Amino acid sequence: MNVIDYPIHGSIIYHPSILPLHRGASAINWTLINGDKKAGFSIFWADDGLDTGPILLQRECPVEPNDTVDTLYNRFLFPEGIKAMVEAVQLIADGKAPRIPQPEEGASYEGIQKKSNAKVNSQPAEAIHNWIRGHDKVPGAWITINGQVVTLYGSSLLSGTVPTGQALEIEEASQPGLITNKGLVLYGLDAKAILVKNLQFEDGKMIPAAKYFSTGESSNLELTEEEKKMAEDIRGIWKGILSNIPKIEDTTDFFKSGAASMDVVRLVEEIKQKCGGVQLQNEDVYMATVFQDFIQMFVRKLRGEDTQEELIVDYATKDVNNMTVTMPYQCFINGKFEDAENGKMQRFLLSYASVADVDKAVAAAKEAFDSGPWGKMNPRDRGRLLYKLADLMEDHQEELATIEAIDSGAVYTLALKTHVGMSIQTFRYFAGWCDKIQGTTIPINQARPNHNLTFTKKEPLGVCAIVIPWNYPLMMLAWKSAACLAAGNTLVLKPAQVTPLTALKFAELTVKAGIPKGVINIVPGSGGLVGQRMADHPDIRKLGFTGSTPIGKQIMKSCAVSNLKKVSLELGGKSPLIIFNDCDMDKAVRMGMSSVFFNKGENCIAAGRLFVEESIHDEYITRVVEEIKKMKIGDPLDRSTDHGPQNHKAHLEKLLEYCEVGKKEGATLVYGGYQVDRPGFFMAPTVFTNVEDHMFIAKEESFGPVMVVSKFKDGDIDGVLKRANDTEFGLASGVFTRDINKAMYVSERLEAGTVFINTYNKTDVASPFGGFKQSGFGKDLGEEALHEYLRTKAVTVEY
DSSP, X not given: OOOOOOSTTOOEEEESSOTTTTXXXXXXXXXXXXXXXXXXXXXXXXXXXXXXXXXEEEEEXXXXXXXXXXXXXXXXXXXXXXXXXXXXXXXXXXXXXXXXXXXXXXXXXXXXXXXXXXXXXXXXXHHHHHHHHHXXXXXXXXXXXXXXXXXXXXXXXXXXXXXXXXXXXXXXXXXXXXXXXXXXXXXXXXXOEEEEEEEEOTTXXXXXXXXXXXXXXXXXXXXXXXXXXXXXXXXXXXXXXOTTSSOOOTTOBXXXXXXXXXHHHHHHHHHHHHSTTOXXXXXXXXXXXXXXXXXXXXXXXXXXXXXXXXOOOOEEEEEETTXXXXXXXSEEETTEEEOOTTOOBOGGGOBOOOHHHHHHHHHHHHHHHHTSHHHHSOHHHXXXXXXXXXXXXXXXXXXXXXXXXXXXXXXXXXXXXXXXXXXXXXXXXXXXXXXXXXXXXXXXXXXXXXXXXXXEEEEEOSEEEEEOOSSSHHHHHHHHHHHHHHTTOEEEEEOOTTOOHHHHHXXXXXXXXXXXXXXXXXXXXXXXXXXXXHHHOTTEEEEEEESOHHHHHHHHHHHHHHHOOEEEEEOOOOEEEXXXXXXXXXXXXXXXXXXXXXXXXXXXXXXXXXXXXXXXXXXXXXXXXXXXXXXXXXXXXXXXXXXXXXXXXXXXXXXXXXXXXXXXXXXXXXXXXXXXXXXXXXXXXXXXXXXXXTSHHHHSOOOSSEEEEEEXXXXXXXXXXXXXXXSSEESEEEEEOSOHHHHHHHHHHOOSSEEEESOOSOOOTTSOBOOEETTEESXXXXXXXXXXXXXXXXXXXXX
């Protein structure tokens, strides 16, 4: 072997095993097949052998029980490998790189597996599990069922009680397998079991293992004599409608043969008349347009095999707020709740999604968009499903508000009205848009003597990713996903790591509403893992994000590098509120407090800085402090509570530190600035005055109940505008004055996506919401939000 020895330092190679173990091209696979407890990688100096050169450095990680090639690679081997390669190059540059000879003891070499060698043999359960996951995805471990080779994907060790199911004979197995609602159970020689999620047949078709018996998805149905007679009757009905076709073949397509929408109605009604008892819908014809597919669909309905699979939910329950709330806690992927691929759990036993779960969710969303009923559905029918979803959310609004309160700390009455109430309004608003998305016709120069017609079409993007924050968990979900779905897209959504519960309850309601499987997928987990994979995923065409500006920049960069996916960002803010001396003082005090303390200050458009005209400044502060003292701080489920706990401990600590910085820089702490002496993460409503423009608290967002007040000289409108705009943020702003001319002058010059005049926090589902500058771009809500999830196609016809 020729060794490239230039540049002068020589060549180094990355290998995904702890050398000298697993030399060769399938090292990760053999790490799993052999049941190694540790995986890792080596960076070594090239020599004339195969993975035999001196070691420069090595790193290792534990192999988790349900790790796959993908999870090992994405969790450790790839990200840590990049860092280690940089470190190795630096060691070489510094002249400190070691050359440690590889020992021959423990050395092994395994070649690339062939499909013919990947058959599953009788072994203990753990060995079978290792064999399957080590061969996933290539070449694929396989078994023989009814003389047919069936490849197994998605193996996990099964602990606890084995689910009930239907026995499945497997050639040469120690005992029959079991088809359950969770997948295929296989037994090892030790009588322990594993669970296999997916099966692939020799023709390439892959199905969920749980579906093997349920609807005959592994093959076409065999018709009884009576069913064959019905099929011929239906062939006659097709022939009567498609009179221009000499013969109805099995491959005849209803619409390609000239049928129109009125013919659909006739077909359905004639079949109902001749074949009583079968409830066909017009939509069924659109889903099975070829005669043989139509007959298969009809017979499944006749046998009762088309009924929707019952949703199985493992709930966490809690008796609270005079009710028992039921909360799903698993990932929601392809219409089902299931444990994370790696088996990881976060707080309260919530599933903690992995990269593999994101990939699975994206694949489900792509399948639903490309091939499922959602992509073929009439827009009006899509709107009907969204209306039904909104109705179900309304039916469960008290439960949703209770979950939101215990998960995010929101006061129950606010959660009921705003967090949940506005979410319901949002879905109803966008449900109404579904059949009103349209293009335009455009006059262009004619290609004389011919004519031209140019028109535009608004089309969905495909699979969209949505990443939402923890301050309004359900409402942020609604703001983004309602527009996304109304436009005809499918989605994968990551709720905030600390507030995933209402998103998972919402997922349960989508199934009850009849939203097809794969259209909506919810994957709780960390931003660094799940969110990053969404930004990097090549099949995602749009990412909508609400969160901090630094994370927004990282997401934008990843989306650009991966596949230039479309991005909308709603990021940080430091919204100015200007209060002039001619304001309605009572209203300015009430609204000014709301602008800061609404939802405990965990509000993206919160007034981060108040500018109060000098002549009313002291009176204003006195009035605000008097009102703060009347606020009731306590249990968010108590209907009389005004101010609940902050979302989590780390955020409370950050707010306390923020106040300490304000005091050290010389701002006057008029009220608050401390943690309330009671159990929980309660921050006292806080007021700072004499805040100068250069101070940290004048520039940085607190995202908490901290009022930051500065004076401005009477009559200095342009001066206060300059100070208000002296920020890199531009999400919202406000002005209080009785002078309409002054109000309009100020509103035209404030550099923010939203300006409130004599009000604050007045958002509405029909009004676009989004920021300027480093507060992001793109809009939620209103008609403009739809355009974030659509693309425009221009079509030109010559005739």
